[in-house]
Amino acid sequence: MTQEVFEQVQLTQPDPELQAIGNKVFRGDRVLPHEALLLFEKGSLPWLGALANHIRETKHGDTTYFNRNFHIEPTNICVFSCNFCSYSRLYAHKEEGWELTADQMLDIVKKYDGQPVTEVHIVGGVHPKLTLHFFADLLKKIKAHRPDLHVKGFTPVELDYMFRKAKMSRKEGMLFLKEAGLQSLPGGGAEIFAPDIRKQICEDKVDGAGWLEIHRIAHELGMHSNATMLYGHIEEFSHRIDHMEQLRQLQDETGGFNTFIPLKFRNKDNAMSHIPESTIIEDMRMYAIARIYMDNFPHLKAYWPMLGRNNAQLTLSFGVNDIDGTIDDSTKIYSMAGSEEQTPTMTTEELVQLIRQARRKPVERDTLYHVIRDYSEAGV
Numbered sequence: 136m137t138q139e140v141f142e143q144v145q146l147t148q149p150d151p152e153l154q155a156i157g158n159k160v161f162r163g164d165r166v167l168p169h170e171a172l173l174l175f176e177k178g179s180l181p182w183l184g185a186l187a188n189h190i191r192e193t194k195h196g197d198t199t200y201f202n203r204n205f206h207i208e209p210t211n212i213c214v215f216s217c218n219f220c221s222y223s224r225l226y227a228h229k230e231e232g233w234e235l236t237a238d239q240m241l242d243i244v245k246k247y248d249g250q251p252v253t254e255v256h257i258v259g260g261v262h263p264k265l266t267l268h269f270f271a272d273l274l275k276k277i278k279a280h281r282p283d284l285h286v287k288g289f290t291p292v293e294l295d296y297m298f299r300k301a302k303m304s305r306k307e308g309m310l311f312l313k314e315a316g317l318q319s320l321p322g323g324g325a326e327i328f329a330p331d332i333r334k335q336i337c338e339d340k341v342d343g344a345g346w347l348e349i350h351r352i353a354h355e356l357g358m359h360s361n362a363t364m365l366y367g368h369i370e371e372f373s374h375r376i377d378h379m380e381q382l383r384q385l386q387d388e389t390g391g392f393n394t395f396i397p398l399k400f401r402n403k404d405n406a407m408s409h410i411p412e413s414t415i416i417e418d419m420r421m422y423a424i425a426r427i428y429m430d431n432f433p434h435l436k437a438y439w440p441m442l443g444r445n446n447a448q449l450t451l452s453f454g455v456n457d458i459d460g461t462i463d464d465s466t467k468i469y470s471m472a473g474s475e476e477q478t479p480t481m482t483t484e485e486l487v488q489l490i491r492q493a494r495r496k497p498v499e500r501d502t503l504y505h506v507i508r509d510y511s512e513a514g515v
């Protein structure tokens with residue numbers, strides 16, 4: 136955005152405090168927590184969108200990334216009972232859930248033999264009988280079968296439980312899994328770090344400090360990771376800001392995060408179903424403020440199986456430069472929570488089309504954002 140266009144944009148937001156924040160963002164200065172609160176409370180959608188889009192285009196131009204990945208969800212049996220979760224079943228009701236053997240999971244990997252997928256994303260419930268050694272063997276089997284497949288797996292919720300059961304420190308456990316073939320951590324399990332909110336929505340799993348520590352250890356071991364935030368339930372704007380601030384501080388120290396992924400709370404069939412879902416306007420404001428606040432995160436991702444493909448397209452005008460890329464139908468965490476996408480499958484052609492329709496440049500990436508193929512040329 137040129138200075139001239141920026142001045143026009145600023146005229147749409149006459150509040151002097153917001154204008155001052157707009158000036159900072161345009162200069163590339165960092166927005167502080169109390170300023171982020173003003174953005175949430177008073178920033179208009181088009182103004183926030185223009186600022187977020189300016190940052191997005193400064194960092195990435197029109198490039199919009201997607202990747203070819205598939206998911207393995209080893210089990211939905213879980214020792215925890217997060218109130219927002221529509222997907223898990225307690226061990227006592229294990230006949231209602233599923234639990235895959237290592238061979239069944241390897242068969243899922245083999246289904247993609249000869250197909251140009253670059254990543255497998257492994258995440259599931261915290262099963263009391265699936266141990267660190269079980270998952271290390273699984274990783275070894277996957278890497279032995281397909282060494283070029285990048286394994287992104289396990290949230291600190293799963294990891295913390297496995298490490299404690301194996302009586303290993305977090306560092307020993309991470310090193311053990313890394314040596315078995317684990318390459319990156321996905322962003323899940325973060326929810327909202329603030330203890331008073333965490334206590335009400337997911338009391339018994341790893342706390343915010345533990346989540347951050349496990350990612351810090353992964354970064355120190357040279358691994359990269361993502362970070363999520365579950366928003367739009369009982370939290371207040373101040374909790375979202377606190378969450379983003381803690382992530383931004385860790386990123387200042389390690390630089391190990393690739394992507395920030397705001398996750399909209401979906402309310403079907405869970406213990407928080409009485410809470411209304413956020414509106415699309417609120418969602419777009421969330422993405423825009425995330426792009427403005429998380430200045431040291433290279434990428435902002437919208438996870439389309441959760442938002443639905445039309446809304447995901449819209450996020451590309453509010454700071455998002457990555458729309459993930461699940462290509463098969465194995466992701467149940469959102470379809471069970473009421474997402475528009477009951478069978479989240481999109482072919483590469485459909486993903487490319489979706490990005491082009493939003494007048495952006497589709498680029499296939501690998502997990503670490505190396506370009507695999509640029510689809511921006513007409514006819515490609």
Ligand code: V47
Binds near residue numbers: 323468
């Ligand atoms: O941590 C669970 C969320 C997360 C609901 O790193 C819900 O590339 C909304 O983290 N409404 C797991 N959200 C999924 C996740 C993820 C997804 C895609 C890509 C990546 C990545 C990570 O799903 C959980 C929780 O925050 N979740 N239930 C719900 N009812």
Ligand code: SF4
Binds near residue numbers: 223259260292340
């Ligand atoms: Fe278990 Fe994860 Fe569901 Fe919580 S969100 S109950 S940890 S599967």
